[in-house]
Amino acid sequence: MVLTDKIRKRLFDCADPGYAEFILRLTPGLERETVIGVRSPELRRICRSLDGAETAEFMKELPHKYFEENNLHSMLICRIKDEDACMEALEAFLPYIDNWATCDIVSPAVFKRKREKLRARIRVWISSDRVYTVRAGVGMLMKYFLDDAFSPEYNDLVAGIVSDEYYVNMMCAWYFATALAKQYDATEPYLRDRRLTEQVRKMTLKKANESFRIPDERKKRLKELR
DSSP states (O other): OHHHHHHHHHHHHTOOHHHHHHHHHHSTTOOGGGOOOOOHHHHHHHHHHOOHHHHHHHHHSOSOSSHHHHHHHHHHHHHOOSHHHHHHHHHHHGGGOOSHHHHHHOOOGGGGTOOHHHHHHHHHHTTOSSHHHHHHHHHHHHHHSSSTTOOHHHHHHHHTOOOSOHHHHHHHHHHHHHHHHHSHHHHHHHHHTTOSOHHHHHHHHHHHHHOSSSOHHHHHHHHTTO
8 A cells, every 4th residue: 555655645746626626527426535636647647657566556456545546547557568468457447447537548559459359358348237347348449440440240239238328328429420430331321220229329410410520411411310
């Protein structure tokens, strides 16, 4: 706990009460006493300052008490360069993620190059009963599998998610809006043929209309599907 105490001191030295209130408004469900109010640049500085041994020690100390500690943990996972070590650290941390902001930080660079193991784990994650494990799985499909590694089966996987959870449905909509920008012909039928839940479909159409990556002529076609 010596390292955690040291890190907490650094976090509180950077605390901005006004920013803490902003975080609480932006991230429903967090308890006020768990939010210190540290901006991302400061967290990244702390992240870069930890060596390998300190990183390993900090990541073993779960669960964390503060929102910023969880965000720091996400940032540290993203820096792991070994695929197996990164996956192990991610699997250990996923059950402790309790908000969308911490969840969406996790995008390890190693998975841009090595995606086979990730592909298999994503199938497991999106079948989870934990909201942010599902969200993380869909988010990684969106980040790593909508370009050269795309397959229509990924659209089927996300379309098959049926949830009452807002933060799951919003990520599914974000996935499909991004898929419309990158893989339009393979994705548009999911909207046209109503293969998505109605909530995800509505969210997707709204996000697509707001996207700068979808040409106006395609947006016009999508509006006709409302």
